[in-house]
Amino acid sequence: MELRTDSALTAEQRAIRDVVHEFALEELRPAAQEADAEESFPEDAWDRLAELDITGLTVPEEYGGFDADSGTYAVVNEAVAYGHLAVATALSVHCLATSCIAEFGSDEVKDEWLPEMVDGRPVGAFCLSEPGAGSNPAQMTTTAEKTEDGYRLSGEKQWITNGQRAGVYIVFAKTAPEDRGSITQFLVPADYDGVEVGKKEHKLGLRASDTTGMTFDGVEIPEKYRLTPEGEGLSAAFRILTGGRLGIASQALGVAQAALDEAVDYAGNREQFGKPIGEIQTIRHKIADMATQVQASRLLCREAARMADNGEDPRTIASMAKYFASEAAMDVTNEAVQIHGGYGYMSEFDVERFYRDAKITTIYEGTSEIQKTIIARDLLD
Structure with missing residues (x-):
């Protein structure tokens, strides 16, 4: 495709769009059919996105990120999806996770997680939907019980993009089970005891993107990993x-x-x-x-x-x-x-x-x- 002139973009945004579009055409599109058929995420493409600084798209510069404005974020998503939507979806969910940490995490938590996530590993995931709570998240049943040192997280999440690949999950849970206004946001490392990845879903499309359920079985979360005040999640x-x-x-x-x-x-x-x-x-x-x-x-x-x-x-x-x-x-x-x-x-x-x-x-x-x-x-x- 010969890229159209887009007067709404700055010169810098057009330059970034062109670089990512070329990558999408030369590296994403040729491998997309095989990845789709095998239902396997192209990890080499992810590593190349990291080399282009795209996996740090929404991370502030002080942590090594791109600190993209909304216009840049949009054109990068458009260009990556032009090559392979499954990769674009994985990227957008990773960016949701980095955005939550950047906006709501303490300085300690941001220092701990963001520099490595800028480099693409660990991959981030976003856990909001549940088997009985999709379009209405207030119905969620996942709970975070207060403990002496933090919280004990229990519940199930569904349709989690990057579920198998993720090294860190942003999880939403109620601190008071019957109170829909108690939903709170937590950071959960993938290697914590009680974090269980469910089966990989087989889907109509987006087959190269891993989509799973998640179970959090009494996961002990330190206080510092509560990202928002209780009830503001x-x-x-x-x-x-x-x-x-x-x-x-x-x-x-x-x-x-x-x-x-x-x-x-x-x-x-x-x-x-x-x-x-x-x-x-x-x-x-x-x-x-x-x-x-x-x-x-x-x-x-x-x-x-x-x-x-x-x-x-x-x-x-x-x-x-x-x-x-x-x-x-x-x-x-x-x-x-x-x-x-x-x-x-x-x-x-x-x-x-x-x-x-x-x-x-x-x-x-x-x-x-x-x-x-x-x-x-x-x-x-």
């Missing part, structure tokens, strides 16, 4: 997830752009009835619709990033971006498969994987229905 999570939703919107945009580019290339080269199918009006209209959805998604992502970087409240626009871009990714990848015809249904063609992968962007970090609820609440309430 959920509000903290929502603040971090606003940035996360911009990341997912940008990932959806990256997948949609990749599918559009594949469709344009195929339509220009595939011949039927004695001419390229790109000369058939039906195909041309499909591509026009796809391109419009991609560009509209991009503009929403850029506006959400601009608001965040200017100190404005980006929550509603971030939800609009996440909702629109993820649904657009589903539409665009579906049409890319249709333009490829029978070939689009074959795993040898990237659009087949794009189509399967795109669906998750409408679900994780807040479903499309939750995003619409947030948007409507802002307008009506």
Whole structure:
């Protein structure tokens, strides 16, 4: 793809985008099909992201990180997803973990964890959802019982990205089991007694990303690893997830752009009835619709990033971006498969994987229905 001029970006953001985009095309995309088929995360790609300083994207400079603004965070997520969404998802969850430590951890905790996480190891994971508490985290049953030296953590979490790979987990638990207002955020090292990784889930898409359940069986947590005051964990999570939703919107945009580019290339080269199918009006209209959805998604992502970087409240626009871009990714990848015809249904063609992968962007970090609820609440309430 020839990168489009993007006037909303600074020269530095464009330069970073171009470097990561080249990496995505040259190193992520060629290995994506095999990683997807084997359901195995490409660890060498992760190490290369660390070499590019991307695994420290949201970490302050004083700890060796990139300290990226929202615009840079968005374009990096878009570029990585253009190559392989599973890698982009692992990166965004790692960034959620580093963001929690950077924002809520003590100086001691930040010194202990952030410099190594900047280098990509340990990998971070974010444990909020539970088997009975997905879109409504206030229903969680994981508890953190106060002890003489800290807390005793018990409960189960579900759909944890980086579950097998992680060396540190950000875990949300209630300090008072019946009090939905007692949710608190904790840091839990993976090697603590009682931390158990569940089975790896087999998924429709995003197959190279390890997704597991987690069990915390009476894990003893020192006081210093309580990241937020008791009862302030959920509000903290929502603040971090606003940035996360911009990341997912940008990932959806990256997948949609990749599918559009594949469709344009195929339509220009595939011949039927004695001419390229790109000369058939039906195909041309499909591509026009796809391109419009991609560009509209991009503009929403850029506006959400601009608001965040200017100190404005980006929550509603971030939800609009996440909702629109993820649904657009589903539409665009579906049409890319249709333009490829029978070939689009074959795993040898990237659009087949794009189509399967795109669906998750409408679900994780807040479903499309939750995003619409947030948007409507802002307008009506």
